[in-house]
Amino acid sequence: MAKSVSLASMDQKLAMAKRYSHEGVIAGAKAAVIASIATAIPAYAYGKMSPWARTYLNPTAKALIVSTAAGMAYFVVADKTLLKIARQNSFKQT
Structure with missing residues (x-):
């Protein structure tokens, strides 16, 4: 009987981990x-207006x-989201 409780507990923890990682992925994708958008507009505008950028920044450089x-x-926001959730859960367990 104790083995099934342990297995159920592990399943619950795995489901929570999947849900939390999904939240991190969604937050990272939004960011x-x-x-x-915030970098594309200035990068392409600067490429049109600046003679230096017109000379030295090709479309590949702008895309990079x-x-x-x-x-x-993506990685910063996803990591911060996961850390925030982990911190909240650690306070709930104590």
Whole structure:
């Protein structure tokens, strides 16, 4: 009987972990979309207006700038979301 309780407890913890990681993924994806928009507009506008940028920043460089900002935003926000949830759960268990 104790073994089934332990298995049920593990299943519950696994389901919670999946739900929390999904929340982190959703929050990170939202942040990545916002960061993409926030960096794409200035990067492409600067590329049109600045003679230096017109000369040295090709479309690949502009895309790299945007994707780097989006990737960083995704991982930072997803990590912060998971840490926030873990902190809340650690306070609930004590």
